[in-house]
Amino acid sequence: MAATFASWPARAENAPFTLAWSAPAGCPSAEDIVDATRLRLNEAAPDRSAELLVTGTVTEERGGFVVELQTTDASGRAVGRRAIRVNGPRCRAVEEPTALVLALLVASAPPGTTPLPPPEPPEAPPPEAPPSEPSPRTPPSGFARTTASPRLAPEARESPAHVALGLDGVTSVGALPIAGLGVAIRGTYATGSLLFGVEGSFEVGGTVRARGGEVAFQLARASLLAGVQLLATRRLELALTVRACGGTLRVLPTNVSVVRTNARPAAFVGSGLLLRMPLVPGFHAEVFPELEATIVRDQFNIRDGDVLYPIHTPERFAARLSLGLAYVFR
Structure with missing residues (x-):
């Protein structure tokens, strides 16, 4: 030019x-x-x-x-x-x-x-x-x-396109027998007012005791995200997101036998608000609350002789909260 x-x-x-x-x-x-x-x-x-x-x-x-x-x-x-x-x-x-x-x-x-x-x-x-x-x-x-x-x-400002990579701690209720705890890695790309992203996460949900044994639960899943930016200032970025994810709900039994397989499919859809607040140049604090609907709900049973005992079925609705840090590449 x-x-x-x-x-x-x-x-x-x-x-x-x-x-x-x-x-x-x-x-x-x-x-x-x-x-x-x-x-x-x-x-x-x-x-x-x-x-x-x-x-x-x-x-x-x-x-x-x-x-x-x-x-x-x-x-x-x-x-x-x-x-x-x-x-x-x-x-x-x-x-x-x-x-x-x-x-x-x-x-x-x-x-x-x-x-x-x-x-x-x-x-x-x-x-x-x-x-x-x-x-x-x-x-x-x-x-x-x-x-x-x-x-x-x-x-009035035009937000430049940027990529962000975040590492968050995650807690959830509804998908696992007790509150799940884990980590998530998330990558997002924003252009104008639109946001797109991918995420992988892993959570453990405690142990259920039954019939003289115990069963531990784990949830691993991958997600696709899309959203629209609602607010962008020097101190706060806020985006409304939707999510679709699939994964595996896995059990680790001890001294009991789980009916069928130890790993079952899991699927969720949901919506949330992604908030980012700048800390130092490049680094942002992330807060990401979400509500989800469980699409695939498979019941887990253990067997004691000829009798089946149900130990867990995911709830129809679940809640999730992610807290962590993201680095924004501009």
């Missing part, structure tokens, strides 16, 4: 623009961004009034910076909007990609827009007025409906 802009000749039809810029300390100034943009457009400062207002906001987020650009004309009509993410600790690095994107927005704006009215001269402050905190830059009067904001609402 840089080579493309560098090769463009100066075009008289490019609409003149002005930039309202809000950025943390250490970031490029508005003048730096404007000069870099005009360099890529291969044009000098225009000799006519600005026709476009570009509002630029820089926020620090998750080991990098997000630049929001919004272009409007004198009537307040939105012309273009872009979000740029730059990874790294130095805010100066946003200058190059911001100038390239801004040049694209200006070059694609329709020419001949009504010029912006000149800004009114500021009123002199009262002689004895107490000092006040600096307020954000006010755009020209022709843009009364599009004020610059130091931080856009989280919903």
Whole structure:
């Protein structure tokens, strides 16, 4: 893209623009961004009034910076909007990609827009007025409906695609005779507001004593997940998920005989809420409560002579809670 802009000749039809810029300390100034943009457009400062207002906001987020650009004309009509993410600790690095994107927005704006009215001269402050905190830059009067904001609402940001790998502790009730305890490994891929994932887990469910012996229970299963992101902020990500899983419910008998086989199929479907909260760069805490319906419910019996004794049948509904850590690759 840089080579493309560098090769463009100066075009008289490019609409003149002005930039309202809000950025943390250490970031490029508005003048730096404007000069870099005009360099890529291969044009000098225009000799006519600005026709476009570009509002630029820089926020620090998750080991990098997000630049929001919004272009409007004198009537307040939105012309273009872009979000740029730059990874790294130095805010100066946003200058190059911001100038390239801004040049694209200006070059694609329709020419001949009504010029912006000149800004009114500021009123002199009262002689004895107490000092006040600096307020954000006010755009020209022709843009009364599009004020610059130091931080856009989280919903306006485009969430970049990412992969997460998590290791969780798991507890469940309903599938095993007593509360199950185990571990789960989960991988997810998120793009836009959609989430997809796979998971493998293993749980033990204690021991049931019967007829002079005992039977231990284990549950191993694999799952497919899909979901939609409900909330994404700097402090919390929340997704509604659905799950389909299949596996094996296995028994380990001691001094008793289990009827049929020691391993039976198990199947579940369910829904839950996956919450992720950032701890340090890359690492997130995970909380994942779920409710499930048991699709395959096979009864386990032991035999004592010619008599069968039931020892466990999975419940029709089960609950599950996962707590752990995930690393997010962006």
